[in-house]
């Protein structure tokens with residue numbers, strides 16, 4: 001098998017890993033809060049931390065999308081078939097679309113102003129309860145879809161690694 005490893009550049013790697021950290025934290029803690037009993041004080045502190053951190057993440061994610069469009073991606077791993085390359089491309093595009101929807105719906109579902117780490121305030125953007133409810137439902141569904149797709153992302157990665165294709169090395 002070819003030993004060629006074509007890597008993502010350093011900026012793309014940082015953008016990927018910072019995004020992964022924020023998204024994994026917000027997803028795991030968000031679902032934990034939704035499904036398990038927690039003291040209401042701790043619950044509201046985690047929720048308010050998550051709202052702040054994900055709001056700050058919005059410009060970073062915009063930069064990531066801009067950088068991805070401007071720089072493109074490295075050549076596919078040589079051992080990948082044409083179908084696998086297409087599937088990976090479709091999956092990654094869907095990840096970008098879902099994260100964008102999660103962020104937009106998150107901001108639009110807020111029924112109060114967002115105080116981002118006491119630094120600045122993002123005012124409540126929608127007033128009509130029915131509109132807020134729409135984006136709240138969108139947020140809950142897109143978050144779950146995103147988690148399912150991330151599980152597939154990690155599953156595909158493990159499968160490739162087990163077949164001896166060092167995909168992870170492209171991103172570290």
Ligand code: HEM
Pocket residue numbers: 022023024026027028030031034047050051054055057102103104106107110114136139140143144
């Ligand atoms: C990286 C982006 C984000 C991820 C991965 C994420 C993930 C989640 C998850 C998994 C939940 C729990 C869903 C459930 O109940 O099943 C949740 C709830 C929530 N999210 Fe997000 N979120 C993100 C961005 C945002 C943003 C930008 C805001 C607002 C500025 C926000 C506000 C909220 C609020 C207020 C809830 C509680 C909803 C409720 O209990 O009714 N989220 N989020």
Ligand code: HEM
Pocket residue numbers: 016019020021023024068073088092093095096099150153154157167168169170171
């Ligand atoms: C521990 C968790 C994760 C690992 C180990 C991981 C690993 C990787 C690796 C190795 C690649 C390069 C694939 C290739 O060679 O084409 C990649 C790409 C990608 N990952 Fe992750 N990832 C993780 C979490 C996430 C999360 C949470 C997201 C959330 C959206 C994500 C989104 C993406 C996207 C969109 C790409 C494609 C990059 C591009 O082509 O522009 N990853 N990931």
